[in-house]
Amino acid sequence: MKQRAAGKANKAAMQPAPEQGFDEQTYLRLNPDVLMAVAEGKFQSGREHYEHYGRAEGRLATTPGGLPRDRIIITARPGQTQEVPRAPHAAVDYVYLSSAGGLYVSGWVDDSLDRLETVELYVAGWSVAFSAAGLVRVMRPDADEVAKLRGTHATGFWGFIYAAQRLPLGKCNAVLRLKSGVELAFIATIAPMDDMALRDLMLKGITTAPYLGPRYFAASAALGEMIGEQLADFNRMLTRRAVSAPYVERFHQPGRTPKASIIVCLYGKPDYLPLQIALFARQAGMEAYEFIYVSNSPEMAEAMQRCARIAHLTYGLDITLILLSTNAGFAAANNLAATHARTGRLLFVNPDVFPKEEEFARRHLALLQDWPTVRTDLFGAALYYDDGTLMHGGMYLEADTLPGFALGRKQDSTILRVEHYGKGAPGEEPDLLRCRPVPAVTGAFISTERGWFETLDGFSEDYIFGHYEDADLCLRALEAGRPAWMTDLRLYHLEGKGGVHLALHEGAATVNRVLFTNSWLELAEGGLLGVAPEHPALRETAS
Amino acid sequence: MKVLIVTMYHPELVRGGSQQVAYELFQGLKQAPGVEPVLLCSTDLNSPAMFKSGARITGFDQRENEFLFLSHDYDHVWQRLPWPRQAEAFAGFLRRIRPDVVHFNHFMTIGIDYLTLTRRVLPDARIVFTAHEFLTICAAEGHMLRRTDNSLCEKASQVRCHQCLPQRPPEEMFLREQWMRTHLAVVDYFTVPSRFMIDVFARWGLDTARFRHVPNGQDMLPRVPEAVPARRNRFGFFGQLVDVKGVSVLLEAVQILRAAESPPFVVEINGENIHFASPEKRKEIESFLEEEARRPVLEQRVRFNGGYHHDQLATRMARVDWVVVPSIWWEIYGLVMSEAWHFGRPVIASNKGGMAERVRDGVDGLLFEIGDAHALAATMHRAMTEEKLWETLEAGITPPPSRADMVQGYLAAYDAALMVQA
Numbered sequence: 001m002k003q004r005a006a007g008k009a010n011k012a013a014m015q016p017a018p019e020q021g022f023d024e025q026t027y028l029r030l031n032p033d034v035l036m037a038v039a040e041g042k043f044q045s046g047r048e049h050y051e052h053y054g055r056a057e058g059r060l061a062t063t064p065g066g067l068p069r070d071r072i073i074i075t076a077r078p079g080q081t082q083e084v085p086r087a088p089h090a091a092v093d094y095v096y097l098s099s100a101g102g103l104y105v106s107g108w109v110d111d112s113l114d115r116l117e118t119v120e121l122y123v124a125g126w127s128v129a130f131s132a133a134g135l136v137r138v139m140r141p142d143a144d145e146v147a148k149l150r151g152t153h154a155t156g157f158w159g160f161i162y163a164a165q166r167l168p169l170g171k172c173n174a175v176l177r178l179k180s181g182v183e184l185a186f187i188a189t190i191a192p193m194d195d196m197a198l199r200d201l202m203l204k205g206i207t208t209a210p211y212l213g214p215r216y217f218a219a220s221a222a223l224g225e226m227i228g229e230q231l232a233d234f235n236r237m238l239t240r241r242a243v244s245a246p247y248v249e250r251f252h253q254p255g256r257t258p259k260a261s262i263i264v265c266l267y268g269k270p271d272y273l274p275l276q277i278a279l280f281a282r283q284a285g286m287e288a289y290e291f292i293y294v295s296n297s298p299e300m301a302e303a304m305q306r307c308a309r310i311a312h313l314t315y316g317l318d319i320t321l322i323l324l325s326t327n328a329g330f331a332a333a334n335n336l337a338a339t340h341a342r343t344g345r346l347l348f349v350n351p352d353v354f355p356k357e358e359e360f361a362r363r364h365l366a367l368l369q370d371w372p373t374v375r376t377d378l379f380g381a382a383l384y385y386d387d388g389t390l391m392h393g394g395m396y397l398e399a400d401t402l403p404g405f406a407l408g409r410k411q412d413s414t415i416l417r418v419e420h421y422g423k424g425a426p427g428e429e430p431d432l433l434r435c436r437p438v439p440a441v442t443g444a445f446i447s448t449e450r451g452w453f454e455t456l457d458g459f460s461e462d463y464i465f466g467h468y469e470d471a472d473l474c475l476r477a478l479e480a481g482r483p484a485w486m487t488d489l490r491l492y493h494l495e496g497k498g499g500v501h502l503a504l505h506e507g508a509a510t511v512n513r514v515l516f517t518n519s520w521l522e523l524a525e526g527g528l529l530g531v532a533p534e535h536p537a538l539r540e541t542a543s
Numbered sequence: 544m545k546v547l548i549v550t551m552y553h554p555e556l557v558r559g560g561s562q563q564v565a566y567e568l569f570q571g572l573k574q575a576p577g578v579e580p581v582l583l584c585s586t587d588l589n590s591p592a593m594f595k596s597g598a599r600i601t602g603f604d605q606r607e608n609e610f611l612f613l614s615h616d617y618d619h620v621w622q623r624l625p626w627p628r629q630a631e632a633f634a635g636f637l638r639r640i641r642p643d644v645v646h647f648n649h650f651m652t653i654g655i656d657y658l659t660l661t662r663r664v665l666p667d668a669r670i671v672f673t674a675h676e677f678l679t680i681c682a683a684e685g686h687m688l689r690r691t692d693n694s695l696c697e698k699a700s701q702v703r704c705h706q707c708l709p710q711r712p713p714e715e716m717f718l719r720e721q722w723m724r725t726h727l728a729v730v731d732y733f734t735v736p737s738r739f740m741i742d743v744f745a746r747w748g749l750d751t752a753r754f755r756h757v758p759n760g761q762d763m764l765p766r767v768p769e770a771v772p773a774r775r776n777r778f779g780f781f782g783q784l785v786d787v788k789g790v791s792v793l794l795e796a797v798q799i800l801r802a803a804e805s806p807p808f809v810v811e812i813n814g815e816n817i818h819f820a821s822p823e824k825r826k827e828i829e830s831f832l833e834e835e836a837r838r839p840v841l842e843q844r845v846r847f848n849g850g851y852h853h854d855q856l857a858t859r860m861a862r863v864d865w866v867v868v869p870s871i872w873w874e875i876y877g878l879v880m881s882e883a884w885h886f887g888r889p890v891i892a893s894n895k896g897g898m899a900e901r902v903r904d905g906v907d908g909l910l911f912e913i914g915d916a917h918a919l920a921a922t923m924h925r926a927m928t929e930e931k932l933w934e935t936l937e938a939g940i941t942p943p944p945s946r947a948d949m950v951q952g953y954l955a956a957y958d959a960a961l962m963v964q965a
Contacts, residue, residue: 275621275718278656278726279721279725281659306625307625309630310656313631313660314663354721385714386701386718387713492717497712
């Protein structure tokens with residue numbers, strides 16, 4: 001990496017016009033450091049230095065009338081008099097283009113003094129300019145070492161834009177344009193990359209790259225400018241593609257008419273299908289439910305089929321299996337599964353969730369009968385850790401703000417955070433188990449009336465993989481005047497154990513948090529923040 | 544009454560205590576009036592020749608009512624089989640046999656979820672479950688032996704189990720417990736070969752009213768004529784050469800006795816399956832035996848006789864005075880102790896679990912501190928030097944449970960299970 005970074009550096013070229021009336025001897029006399037540099041062969045002439053750097057540095061080139069007497073004449077910027085002039089170090093490392101038109105560029109530039117303004121790519125037939133404000137800036141210790149920098153500036157950058165069309169590959173001229181007007185030009189090869197691989201590369205990069213400043217804020221701030229939306233668009237395309245041709249297999253008992261559909265999105269761990277069904281199946285009244293398992297892991301398709309077949313044989317419950325060709329994410333997979341439900345009641349349940357109480361199955365259905373519909377349109381449940389403490393008693397919103405100076409930006413940065421009521425609390429806290437409207441409930445368990453879910457357009461597929469789409473759904477319900485309710489139904493949730501968690505998922509969560517903040521900060525600041533929000537929709541009398 | 548015995552392995556394909564018990568029971572039930580037993584033993588790729596293309600259940604060696612369940616790719620983490628065709632074949636087998644009682648003598652290589660499958664396929668049949676160890680409670684091979692320090696485990700919990708198997712998080716251990724309980728919930732009646740096991744399962748939350756203590760019994764060949772030796776200084780180990788059987792404790796005791804320049808003695812190791820031992824223990828045992836073989840014959844203290852068939856037991860027993868059972872786990876029953884007593888050999892055993900429950904210290908055997916090679920060495924020294932000790936203990940031996948005793952025990956358990964139905 002260092003070799004490559006070094007090899008691509010110092011290839012800058014620039015084209016300002018020559019200064020009128022430039023005098024070589026005068027310039028060298030006024031700028032002895034340049035004289036030395038020319039003597040050492042670093043520049044062919046003082047003019048070359050002036051055209052490349054001297055003008056931008058404000059160096060004197062002429063002395064009409066000779067030097068004034070008894071005065072100090074500044075001939076270079078303070079701090080630069082001891083430096084041998086040199087070109088800003090920079091490199092364009094990678095330009096990737098995916099088949100669907102996702103364009104990614106990365107590189108680095110020492111722009112601590114002369115700020116990067118745009119990264120421009122010129123290709124036969126198309127061109128693009130990335131605004132520097134929309135780039136993610138990251139630390140590049142390898143580049144800092146090459147350029148002998150102190151590592152106090154985020155020299156690395158990457159940018160992404162989704163063209164939504166197939167673009168030709170080839171060589172491109174990559175130009176880094178600095179604020180001074182200097183252009184650093186490179187020849188780069190645009191390499192093809194698979195759409196999903198490109199998405200995953202970026203998501204992984206978001207969470208693993210070293211940032212200057214607090215990681216989460218730095219990443220969020222950078223994503224908020226442009227890349228977050230671009231990534232969401234790109235991911236939406238991938239999601240549509242993923243759910244366009246599902247494989248569906250039904251393991252049903254003839255003549256059975258279930259009353260509720262348990263929808264479970266599986267990722268990476270097929271074992272959780274038989275484990276979860278076994279633990280639900282011991283409940284009295286489970287024959288009133290059907291299971292719909294949707295798999296975001298194509299590599300476990302065959303294992304899923306086997307698990308479903310054995311589970312149907314062993315427990316006799318109806319199972320619909322939906323296999324996707326790739327990871328469509330939580331929202332799209334669940335939305336698709338909902339369209340295959342045979343009932344008007346949808347329960348979205350994580351694979352590591354199962355009943356804690358013996359009467360869950362019956363009590364859940366009884367709630368639908370006994371409660372007013374405004375409470376049962378969308379509700380959650382008390383979820384417990386394996387150790388018996390509460391894991392979830394509803395969700396509320398908090399906002400985190402970082403002063404702008406900490407990020408080297410003009411504006412303070414605020415991002416929303418979703419918290420669980422009662423996380424880790426003793427299992428029998430009456431306040432936490434009280435049935436009440438809440439800002440949101442976790443997607444680990446949501447029971448919703450199908451028509452209401454469809455009216456809300458289901459889970460938002462803007463969110464990548466998972467995280468925040470549950471709160472988003474609940475806030476849309478709240479905005480429509482029917483907030484989510486908490487019930488005292490009790491289930492276990494072995495949080496995070498039912499699927500595989502990779503670095504790229506962490507990156508997706510970062511993007512999602514930015515998207516969630518963009519969507520809901522205004523509403524949240526209007527009475528929805530904190531553990532006791534005063535938003536009128538949450539008044540129990542309102543329901 | 545038709546009884547289907549389901550068990551891990553056919554004892555003639557893979558030796559082991561639980562399958563031996565199952566086979567003894569099967570043979571015994573044939574003699575019981577009004578009982579029609581059927582035996583379904585698993586086999587796996589340890590016996591590849593038993594596998595017939597496309598078959599999941601086959602007969603066995605032209606034996607009436609003996610069947611093989613062809614198991615492969617068994618998931619030891621969740622104790623389940625991943626193949627639907629095998630579950631379907633098992634369900635079809637149940638429908639064809641239509642037993643009144645399905646007795647799961649051992650579920651491993653078949654699957655704990657086959658209990659629930661059995662209940663679903665035959666809702667009117669009674670399910671009897673025998674625990675030969677604590678596999679339903681303990682993920683560490685059911686030994687309840689803490690891998691952190693080799694201490695005996697008194698209580699399973701998700702954190703303690705995670706400490707034994709750090710690659711599995713506590714939540715997964717909790718899930719395992721729920722998974723096991725779910726399937727055990729369909730069991731009508733439990734049997735265990737040792738009483739102390741009932742306490743362990745009670746601590747785990749099962750209802751002791753549904754438990755019955757049925758000691759393992761077997762019919763054995765008569766003793767062979769033997770000369771009275773001049774000294775009672777011959778010790779025998781009989782069993783599988785796996786870690787928990789404690790062979791290495793016995794070998795260490797030999798080293799201690801040798802270093803203490805004890806009177807002459809000999810230890811005969813009878814057993815096999817060292818390939819199931821941990822690599823470290825296997826190396827330790829094999830290195831010891833190789834070193835022993837290099838010694839001059841008169842200095843050799845340990846002889847390795849290898850595995851043995853049931854028919855050879857009488858002659859192997861005739862070569863020793865004492866049977867040592869140095870197990871470092873609970874040793875649920877210790878069939879070898881029954882064999883020792885049948886052949887009139889007092890037992891020297893670890894002082895925990897089934898060994899402590901069965902050996903009457905100073906009456907029909909001697910107990911030593913579990914896992915303590917020095918204590919074993921001292922006990923062996925006492926055994927070979929104390930005047931008339933052997934004769935006293937030999938006289939204290941009472942006959943171990945026979946096959947008929949065991950059959951009566953299981954018939955009572957089946958009746959109890961059928962009463963659950965009523």
